[in-house]
Amino acid sequence: MITTQQQPCVTVDLVLLTLKNDELLASLVKRDHEPLAGVWTLPGGRVHPDEDQDALGAAVRILKAKAGLTSPYLEQLHTFSGAHRDPRGWSVSIVHYALVPYASVQERGNDRLWWVPVEECRSLPFDHLSILRLAVARVRSKTLYSSLPVHLMPKTFSLSELQRVYEVLLRAPLDKRTFRRRIEELDVVERVPGLLQKDGAHRPAQQYRLKPFRAHALATADSNLALRA
Amino acid sequence: MITTQQQPCVTVDLVLLTLKNDELLASLVKRDHEPLAGVWTLPGGRVHPDEDQDALGAAVRILKAKAGLTSPYLEQLHTFSGAHRDPRGWSVSIVHYALVPYASVQERGNDRLWWVPVEECRSLPFDHLSILRLAVARVRSKTLYSSLPVHLMPKTFSLSELQRVYEVLLRAPLDKRTFRRRIEELDVVERVPGLLQKDGAHRPAQQYRLKPFRAHALATADSNLALRA
DNA sequence: TTAATAGTGTCTGTCAGACACTATGTG
């Protein structure tokens, strides 16, 4: 493989995010090849032209292989490239980010995944720290004006729980009335008829779920365009 | 690994946009190689690992080579990839978009560039029409909340001219007072001291220019994050 | 009853839109 050097190596890396105990977590895997075998990095892998339709397809495949997840919210983030990001030479990483409910992470308990609070990630190999930071920034930014965080929720949830998730992502308290008005306008969740959550000495909460047609949003491009147009 | 063929071809394509006579124009070039030699497409080319630092560097090089332009607003748009977008096989295009003042297009008059009103682009080879549409949508979207369109303006301009550009991009009339309040808040342009534009039987207009530190914005990532944080 | 959280009614300050007004040039 002397000429492979001429053509850049094309990979897909993933930033897999979930929320547990009011903390945003990212998943890392242990590298099994050199260079840096045994070091924790973002999950990723080469594109397989023979089996992947496109980069999104590769992301789906890698997500399935490394995390056992099949249909979370998945969107292209940015493409990182250059001569110096990987010691093996000029490389391209088409980075995608995914949001997963912590419940589905637990279901498919996967020892090879390590979930780290994003705030505690201070160093990662290659350019993976910048990648992680960009993904987190993107999610926080979209949280300001979209319903993106619903993809971090379990199948059903209360509006108070959803508000808590927004507050964690935005690192600021939100007003209950304002929050509920916004969510209603966004029109992405619906009441689960008759389902209440009783969990303590207080009024039970109406349960909500993602509206069906939004449930498997695989955004291939800037889906926020529609929101503001 | 027998597999140089297996490695996808990595290219950078450009959506070069300018504004002339109240119309948004995109630039096309005539392909000089097969397949589709002689057909008009978006400018682009392979990444040159030996001379390009990264994809942005390749974009800058291609922009210089094909359009003679050196420092317009340039930003990564999206990466298009897959087995079916190019007959030669699995390919990756890291698409960037650039905004250029029509004045600088004229200076470096380049016969090989054809400027087409984006509304009139009804078909392009490969997936270039989707690419063009996404770029235009991105620019229009950012116009709603950012100062992006200033990069389409000549060195100095009046606020009325800038408003006209916003109106063309948004395809809607804007209120003068509201527009000027917004531009002032964005804090990206400054008065050119004492410079007035006299062009008719009416009060002359104060000239403005980009604030210096923003003049050469080469965004490597989502620069709109900062705007909304 | 109290405590705790769910959910609603409603006031108010802010601000975008609307638009009338003034300013300043040419002919």
Added chain:
DNA sequence: CACATAGTGTCTGACAGACACTATTAA
């Protein structure tokens, strides 16, 4: 002067934030 465009003052309706209030459960 008339006319055209530049630029400003200011009113107002809509709405986000604030917060008090009611609702409903367990203990």
